[in-house]
Amino acid sequence: MASGGRPERQAPPEFFYNEDEAKKYSSNTRMIEIQSHLSERALEILKLPDQPCFVLDIGCGSGLSGESITEQGHYWVGMDISSHMLDVAVDREVEGDLILGDMGYGIPFKPGTFDGVISISALQWLCNADKKYHHPPKRLLKFFTSLYAAVARGGKAVFQFYPENSSQLELITQQAMKAGWTGGLVVDYPNSTKAKKMFLCLFAGGQPQQLPKGLGEEQSSSSHVSFTDKRERMKNMRGKNPKTNKDWILSKKERRRRQGKEVRADSKYTGRKRKDKF
Amino acid sequence: MKLLTHNFLTSNIIKGVKNGYPLSILPGKVEMKEVDFNPEFITRMLPKIEWSALQKAAKECGFEEGLPDTVGEEQLGDTDLLKRVHKALLEIEVVEGKLVCPESGREFPINNGIPNMLLNEDEV
Numbered sequence: 001m002a003s004g005g006r007p008e009r010q011a012p013p014e015f016f017y018n019e020d021e022a023k024k025y026s027s028n029t030r031m032i033e034i035q036s037h038l039s040e041r042a043l044e045i046l047k048l049p050d051q052p053c054f055v056l057d058i059g060c061g062s063g064l065s066g067e068s069i070t071e072q073g074h075y076w077v078g079m080d081i082s083s084h085m086l087d088v089a090v091d092r093e094v095e096g097d098l099i100l101g102d103m104g105y106g107i108p109f110k111p112g113t114f115d116g117v118i119s120i121s122a123l124q125w126l127c128n129a130d131k132k133y134h135h136p137p138k139r140l141l142k143f144f145t146s147l148y149a150a151v152a153r154g155g156k157a158v159f160q161f162y163p164e165n166s167s168q169l170e171l172i173t174q175q176a177m178k179a180g181w182t183g184g185l186v187v188d189y190p191n192s193t194k195a196k197k198m199f200l201c202l203f204a205g206g207q208p209q210q211l212p213k214g215l216g217e218e219q220s221s222s223s224h225v226s227f228t229d230k231r232e233r234m235k236n237m238r239g240k241n242p243k244t245n246k247d248w249i250l251s252k253k254e255r256r257r258r259q260g261k262e263v264r265a266d267s268k269y270t271g272r273k274r275k276d277k278f
Numbered sequence: 279m280k281l282l283t284h285n286f287l288t289s290n291i292i293k294g295v296k297n298g299y300p301l302s303i304l305p306g307k308v309e310m311k312e313v314d315f316n317p318e319f320i321t322r323m324l325p326k327i328e329w330s331a332l333q334k335a336a337k338e339c340g341f342e343e344g345l346p347d348t349v350g351e352e353q354l355g356d357t358d359l360l361k362r363v364h365k366a367l368l369e370i371e372v373v374e375g376k377l378v379c380p381e382s383g384r385e386f387p388i389n390n391g392i393p394n395m396l397l398n399e400d401e402v
């Protein structure tokens with residue numbers, strides 16, 4: 001992503017995920033770490049039964065997300081539109097089986113095949129019209145309808161994804177519900193622009209289930225809709241120099257902790273004026 | 279592609295195709311790949327397997343593993359049987375070849391072990 005911005009705006013996925021981009025998914029340790037982390041969290045939300053299950057990984061890429069599935073003792077099939085990404089997965093000798101396919105064309109599996117589904121950082125691609133005849137709402141509906149059929153009743157699907165804006169988010173959830181899924185969003189670290197992560201958590205029939213809580217969420221509900229709170233806070237601070245104010249530092253640290261960042265523990269030295277040095 | 283995947287794969291995403299199952303296998307290169315035997319997984323999959331499709335697929339790949347027509351309750355503890363099913367489902371790998379849709383005759387190439395299920399504009 002040298003030119004910055006959203007990859008979905010640069011080229012269709014089968015071109016964006018070319019050989020060079022695919023290589024990053026087996027060599028860039030930071031990227032590997034991030035994708036593995038997201039996959040583990042998605043699996044935690046998916047909560048498969050404590051038996052070896054059969055799982056579908058949509059937009060499996062080089063198999064980073066799949067490796068997390070293997071680590072938990074489950075079997076998986078991965079589907080991706082980029083042959084370069086899948087070739088990297090073969091080179092990395094992942095345990096899962098791989099299919100080259102476009103999720104917007106539908107999921108080519110028999111009814112009730114999978115116990116669960118995960119998809120990491122891929123779903124937003126379906127909001128793009130990459131070909132003249134692509135119609136995103138139709139592709140999304142086809143995708144969610146065929147996926148619903150391919151999952152066993154009572155099964156779940158968890159998508160970590162990056163919606164570009166609220167109308168994309170709305171379109172995605174709307175089409176999922178139209179296809180028969182229930183469920184909703186789980187948002188981790190909602191207060192942080194960087195650490196914030198969205199998981200669409202869908203249920204295919206079965207007992208009504210409760211959505212798990214997002215991480216760092218308890219605090220978020222209290223700091224929710226906080227325009228007035230903020231004004232109050234600013235008012236209280238007026239007249240002091242916030243930069244040297246211990247309370248300000250403590251509240252900033254608290255905020256960063258809520259955002260899931262590493263923050264040093266508070267101590268009696270926190271926010272104390274340093275001795276001037278020459 | 280493993281026969282486990284094949285046992286659930288259909289071409290019914292093609293416009294006009296109803297079941298698209300089972301896909302015929304025209305093997306080019308088939309390999310055996312050793313996979314750890316996990317009786318719990320195989321046992322869980324038994325009721326979901328389409329046995330006639332598995333028998334046909336194994337045959338197409340050149341294996342006659344003595345696969346059952348059906349599996350009843352009394353066979354669930356039969357380790358020998360589970361091992362044969364394990365081998366057919368997880369160890370046979372179609373590396374190169376083709377899948378053929380039973381309804382439309384449409385061919386899907388398999389390269390580097392990966393079936394290409396992408397469709398053309400007029401098939402969606």
Ligand SMILES: C[S@@+](CC[C@H](N)C(=O)[O-])C[C@H]1O[C@@H](n2cnc3c(N)ncnc32)[C@H](O)[C@@H]1O
Pocket residue numbers: 013014017025035036058059060061062063064065079080081082085101102103104119120121122125126
């Ligand atoms: C950011 S990568 C993530 C890969 C993998 N899930 C991981 O966590 O490492 C997104 C993947 O989605 C795939 N993708 C995008 N659009 C797709 C589509 N329409 N059908 C299938 N896969 C798609 C891309 O090819 C790419 O491999």
